[in-house]
Structure formats: C-alpha cells, structure tokens
Amino acid sequence: MGFNDLSPQNRNLAVLVAAQGFLGAQMPLIFTIGGLAGQQLAPHPCFATLPIALIVLGSMLTATPLSGIMQRYGRQTGFFLGATGGALGGATAATGLILHSFPVFLLGSLFTGIYMSSQGFFRFAATDTAADEFKPKAISYVMAAGLVSAVIGPTLVKLTANEMVVPFLGSYLAVVAINVLGAVLFFGLRIPKPAPTNGEAAGRTRRELLSDPRILVSIICAMVAYALMNLVMTSTPLAVVGCGFTQNNAADIVSAHVLAMFIPSFFTGHLIVRFGAEKIVATGLVILACAGGVALAGTELTNFFGALILLGLGWNFGFIGATSMLARAHSVEERGRVQGMNDMFVFGCVTVASLSSGGLMNCSGGSAQEGWTAVNIAMVPLLLLAGFALLWLMFGKKANSQTT
Numbered sequence: 001m002g003f004n005d006l007s008p009q010n011r012n013l014a015v016l017v018a019a020q021g022f023l024g025a026q027m028p029l030i031f032t033i034g035g036l037a038g039q040q041l042a043p044h045p046c047f048a049t050l051p052i053a054l055i056v057l058g059s060m061l062t063a064t065p066l067s068g069i070m071q072r073y074g075r076q077t078g079f080f081l082g083a084t085g086g087a088l089g090g091a092t093a094a095t096g097l098i099l100h101s102f103p104v105f106l107l108g109s110l111f112t113g114i115y116m117s118s119q120g121f122f123r124f125a126a127t128d129t130a131a132d133e134f135k136p137k138a139i140s141y142v143m144a145a146g147l148v149s150a151v152i153g154p155t156l157v158k159l160t161a162n163e164m165v166v167p168f169l170g171s172y173l174a175v176v177a178i179n180v181l182g183a184v185l186f187f188g189l190r191i192p193k194p195a196p197t198n199g200e201a202a203g204r205t206r207r208e209l210l211s212d213p214r215i216l217v218s219i220i221c222a223m224v225a226y227a228l229m230n231l232v233m234t235s236t237p238l239a240v241v242g243c244g245f246t247q248n249n250a251a252d253i254v255s256a257h258v259l260a261m262f263i264p265s266f267f268t269g270h271l272i273v274r275f276g277a278e279k280i281v282a283t284g285l286v287i288l289a290c291a292g293g294v295a296l297a298g299t300e301l302t303n304f305f306g307a308l309i310l311l312g313l314g315w316n317f318g319f320i321g322a323t324s325m326l327a328r329a330h331s332v333e334e335r336g337r338v339q340g341m342n343d344m345f346v347f348g349c350v351t352v353a354s355l356s357s358g359g360l361m362n363c364s365g366g367s368a369q370e371g372w373t374a375v376n377i378a379m380v381p382l383l384l385l386a387g388f389a390l391l392w393l394m395f396g397k398k399a400n401s402q403t404t
Contacts, residue, residue, distance in 0.1 A: 011188065011190055012125070012126070012128070012129050012189055012190060012191055013126055013130075013138055013141060013142070014188075015185055015186065015188040015189050016122045016125055016126050016142045016145075016189075017141060017142055017144075017145040018145070018185050019079070019119075019122060019145075019182060019185045019186070020119070020122050020142050020143070020145035020146060020148075020149065021145040021146070021147070021148030021149055021152075022148065022149070022152070022178065022181075022182045022185070023083065023086070023115070023119065023149075023178060023179065023182035023183075023185070024119060024145070024146055024148075024149035024153075025148070025149040025152035025153040025156065025178060026086060026090070026112075026115070026149075026153065026175045026178050026179070027116065027119070027149065027153065028149060028150060028153030028154055028254055028255070028258045029152075029153035029154070029156050029157055029171060029174070029175065030052075030055065030112065030171075030175065031052060031233060031234065031254065032153070032154060032157045032237055032250060032251050032254045033157055033161060033168050033171055033237075034049070034051045034052045034055070034109070034234075035048050035049045035051070035052060035234060035235070035237050035238050035358070036048075036168070036237055036238070036241070036247065036250075037051065037093075037097065037105065037167070037168045038050055038051040038052070038102075038105070038358075039238065040167065040168075041096070041097075041100065041101070041102040041105055042102055043102065045358075045362040045363065046358055046359050046362050046363040047102075047358060048238060048358045048361075048362055049234045049235065049238070049354055049355070049357045049358030049361070050106060050109075050355070050358060051093075051105060051106055051109040052109070052230075052234045052354045052357070052358075053351055053354035053355040053357075053358070054106050054109035054110045054113065055089075055109045055110070055112045055113045055116055055354075056113060056116070056230065056347050056350045056351040056353075056354050057110065057113060057347075057351045058085075058089075058109070058110040058111065058112060058113015058114055058116065058117070059113040059114075059116040059117040059120065059343070059347040059350075059351075060113075060117075060343075060344055060347035060348045060350075060351055061113070062085075062113060062114050062117045062118075063117045063120070063340050063343035063344045063346075063347055064340040064341065064343075064344050065340075066078050066081065066082070066114075066117050066118055066121065066340070067121070067337075067339050067340025067343070068340060069081065070121065071335065071337075072193075073193065074191065074192075074193040075121070075125045075128070075189060075191045076186050076187075076189045076191070078118055078121065079118055079121075079122075079125075079183075079186045079189070080183060080186055081114065081118065082114055082115045082117065082118020082119065083115060083118070083179045083180075083182060083183035083186070084114075084179070084183070085111050085112070085113070085114025085115045085118070086111075086112060086114065086115030086175065086178070086179035087175075087176050087179035087180055087183075088108075088111045088114075089108045089109065089110070089111030089112030089113070089114070089115065089175070090108065090112070090172045090173070090174075090175030090176040090178075090179065091108070091172075091176050092104060092105075092107050092108030092111055093105050093108030093109060093112070093172045093175075094108070094169055094172040094173055094176070095108070096108055097166050097167075097168055097169045097172065098166055098169065108172070112175075113347075115179065116347075117343060117347065120343050120346075120347075121339065121343070122142050123139045123142050123143060123320075123323055124323075124327070124335075124339050125189075125191060126138040126139055126141070126142045127139060127327050128191045128192075129190075129191060129192075132328075133273070135324070135327055135328070136268075136269040136272040136273055136277075136320075136324045136327075137269035137270065137273070138269075139269060139320055139323055139324060139327070140265040140266065140267075140268045140269030140270075140272075140320060141265065141266075141269070142265075143261075143262055143265040143268070143316070143320055144262050144263070144265030144266050145262070146258060146261055146262030146265070147259060147262045147263060149258065149262075150255055150258030150259045150261070150262060151255070151259075153254075153255075153258065154251040154252070154254055154255035154258070155255075156171060156174050157171060157251045158248060158251055160173075160174050161247065203330070203331050203333040203334035203337065204330075204334060206337060206341055209330065209334065209337065209338055209341065210341075212329060213392075213393050213396060214325060214326075214328075214329040214393065215326060215329045215330065215338065216389075217325070217389045217390060217392070217393040218322045218323075218325040218326040218329060218342070219322075219326070219341075219342050219345050219346070220385065220386055220389045221281050221285075221318060221321070221322040221325075221386050221389065221390060222318075222319055222322035222323065222326070222342065222346050223345055223346050223348075223349040223350075223386075224285070224318070224349070224382045224383065224385060224386035225281075225284060225285075225288070225314070225315050225318030225319040225322060225386070226315065226319055226346050226347075226349070226350050227346075227349040227350045227352070227353040227382060228288050228311075228314075228315075228353070228379050228382055228383070229261075229288075229311055229312070229314075229315040229319075230350045230353045230354055230357070231353040231354070231356065231357050231375060231378060231379065232291070232292075232295070232307070232308070232311055232357075232375060232376065232379070233254070233257060233308070233311065234353075234354050234357040234358070235357045235358070235360070235361040235371070235372065235375045236250065236253060236254065236257070236304065236308060237250040237254065238358075238361050238362065238368070238371075239299070239304070239361060239368055239371065239372040239375075240253060240304055242361075242367075242368025242371070242372075243299045243368050243369065243372075245301060245304075249301065253301075253304050253305055253308050254308070256305055256308060256309055256312075257308035257309060257311060257312045258312065259309075259312070260308070260309040260310070260311070260312030260313045260316070261312035261313075261315055261316055262312075262316065264313055264316045264317065265316060265320065268280065268316060268317065268320045268321075269320070269324075272320070272321060272324050277321045277322070277324045277325040277328075278321070278325070278390060278393065278394050280317050280320070280321035280324075281317065281318050281321035281322055281325070281386075281390060282387075282390055283317050284313075284314045284315070284316065284317030284318030284319070284321060285314070285318055285383055285386055285387055285390070286314075287310055287313050287314035287317060288310070288311065288314035288315070288318065288379065288383060289314075289379070289383055290310050290314070291307045291308070291310035291311040291314055292307070292376045292377075292379045292380075292383075294306045294307040294310060295307035295372065295375075295376040296373060296376050296377070299368075299369050299372060307376075318386075326338065326339075326342055356378065357375060360374040360375045360378055361374070361375055
C-alpha cells in the first residue's frame with residue numbers, strides 16, 4: 001500500500017506528523033539561540049529575550065487571521081502561509097545579524113511568529129478527519145513527532161551556530177531551508193474545507209463560547225501550561241551560560257527538554273481516553289510545580305536537566321489535555337472561531353511570559369543565579385490560576401451530575 005492509498009485520516013495524520021517533525025525543528029533551534037543572539041545585539045541585557053517575545057507576539061497577532069483563512073480556504077492554504085512566514089522570518093533575522101541591527105532581527109522574529117502560529121494548528125488539523133474516539137490519539141501522535149524536531153533543532157545549533165564569521169547566521173539560514181523544503185509536505189494534505197457558513201450566525205458567538213465553562217477552563221489551562229514552559233525555557237540558555245556552562249550544554253538541556261515535551265505523546269492520548277482530560281491536565285500542573293522546585297534547589301547541570309525535563313513533561317500533559325478538552329467542546333461550525341480565539345489567548349499569555357523572562361533573568365538580581373530564582377518563583381501565580389480554574393470545572397461537573 002502506497003501513500004496515496006491511505007485513508008484520509010491516516011494520510012493527513014502522516015503529513016502532519018512529518019511536518020511537526022521537520023518544520024517544527026526550527027522552534028527548538030530558534031529558542032536555543034534566540035536569547036543568546038538577542039543578548040549579542042540588544043542595547044541592554046534586559047532585552048535579551050525580546051526576540052523570543054516577538055515570535056510569540058507574531059503568533060498571537062496571526063492566530064485569528066490564520067484560523068479564519070483555514071476556515072474559509074482550507075488548512076493547506078494556512079500551512080503554506082505559515083511556512084512562508086517562517087522562511088521570511090529566518091531570512092530577515094539573518095539580515096539583522098549581518099547588519100548587527102537589533103530592530104531588523106526583531107522584525108525577523110515577528111515574521112517567525114506566523115510559522116509558530118500555523119504550527120499550533122497542526123494538532124487541530126489532526127482531528128478534522130478523525131473519528132471522535134480517535135481525536136485525542138491523533139493529537140498525541142502529531143505532538144509526538146516533536147521528538148524528531150527535538151533532535152534536528154539542537155543538532156543544527158551545534159553544526160551551524162559558529163560556522164560563519166557572524167555568530168548564529170548559519171542557524172538562521174538553516175531555518176530558511178527548513179521552511180522551503182518542509183512546505184512541500186502540505187501538497188499531501190486532503191482535508192476538506194468546512195461547509196460555507198453565514199458568518200457569526202453559525203454556532204455561538206465568541207462571548208457565548210467563553211461563557212461555556214469547559215471552553216473557558218480549557219483555554220486557561222492551555223495558556224498557563226504554554227506560558228510557564230516558555231517563561232522558563234526562554235531563560236534557560238541565558239541561565240546555563242550565565243552559571244558558567246557552555247553553549248553546547250545549553251543546547252543539550254534544551255534538547256532534553258523538547259524530548260520530554262514530546263515523548264509522552266505516544267501515550268498521553270491513551271491516558272486521556274482512560275482517565276479523562278481534566279485529570280491529565282491536573283497531573284501536568286503538578287509536574288510543572290515540581291519542575292520549579294527542582295530549579296530552585298540549585299544551579300548544577302543536573303538541576304537544569306531535571307527541571308527542564310519535568311517542565312517538558314508537565315507541558316505535554318497540561319497542553320495536550322487542554323487541547324483535547326477544547327476539541328470536544330465546540331461544533332464544526334465553531335471550529336475556526338474557537339481555535340483562533342484559543343491560540344490568540346494562549347500566545348498572548350506566552351508573549352507576556354517571554355517578555356517577563358528576560359527582565360526577570362537579567363534585571364531582577366545581581367547574578368544569573370538570582371535571576372533564575374526569580375524566573376521560577378514567577379510560576380506560582382499562574383499555577384494557582386489554572387489549578388483553581390480546573391477544580392471549579394471538575395466540582396461544577398460533579399454538582400451538575402448529582403442534580404440531574
């Protein structure tokens with residue numbers, strides 16, 4: 001049986017898995033070097049992680065338009081636009097490095113956000129042609145492909161970061177190549193366009209959707225899981241190098257973190273089917289709290305590895321669990337509206353986390369150790385927000401089941 005003979009569900013899943021693995025490699029690559037390159041170009045150390053924040057801001061600003069484009073013209077069109085944005089972002093950032101221009105480099109980061117936003121829809125696209133009972137597993141399989149990107153991205157950092165006269169230039173040229181080559185994969189997608197709808201008349205309005213407790217709590221938990229992961233991961237290369245370790249040490253730690261983000265995806269969907277999405281999200285929040293505890297316990301390499309591995313595992317349970325909750329809480333007609341709104345809120349929160357990360361790391365104390373401590377203490381309020389929201393939803397469901 002060839003690729004063309006696969007069922008629509010399996011064919012689309014295969015394309016999305018390949019895209020997540022290959023195109024997705026640019027994200028761990030950029031997150032490893034973005035803060036280091038920013039520190040090299042920025043006029044003040046507090047702005048070192050601003051390039052990462054601009055990537056996430058670009059994701060937030062384009063999530064709703066991309067979702068609307070996919071709703072109207074199909075997933076394929078939206079994913080091609082995402083790869084185009086990624087290539088443009090890599091080329092512009094490379095130009096900023098050549099010119100030693102921080103503003104141009106930031107513009108490239110903003111364009112990269114277009115790709116990051118489109119990648120966020122891979123997991124939703126996996127459910128478009130999947131049976132209801134297979135949807136959590138489809139999401140998990142796409143996310144599991146991040147294992148490939150976890151290997152390719154940091155490996156490319158080691159191979160390209162210092163291979164040209166301008167540091168990191170080779171890495172950003174590699175990003176351009178990844179997007180140009182990876183875009184070819186989307187010719188294999190066969191996801192039907194949603195049926196034409198009469199604008200806002202189809203399904204609930206955004207206000208009505210947000211008044212649905214399941215949708216609201218799903219968005220809150222996804223926001224917190226992603227924001228906390230980004231808050232800590234963005235500062236990690238700066239903290240590792242600032243504590244006396246090497247750039248390659250930082251790449252290895254980020255690689256371990258990304259592996260931990262995606263290895264559980266092979267069984268997360270099965271756990272969601274067996275225990276329910278809410279319990280998996282709750283487990284993810286507890287693991288995220290443990291990651292902060294390990295980070296606060298010391299700044300040895302073992303602490304960095306342990307904290308970032310737990311951070312990845314907690315993100316996996318929290319984010320995939322929240323995505324599964326959301327996928328079952330809306331109709332087909334509401335898909336574009338809900339998914340765009342979800343990613344707008346998620347990446348909005350992550351933008352704030354990215355901006356805060358650099359300030360906390362470089363400007364909240366006199367040493368890298370003090371900055372790293374501040375970053376991890378900042379996790380507490382968001383963990384409490386998600387925890388209380390999830391408890392409210394779970395106890396509310398119990399109360400409703402008892403009265404019916």
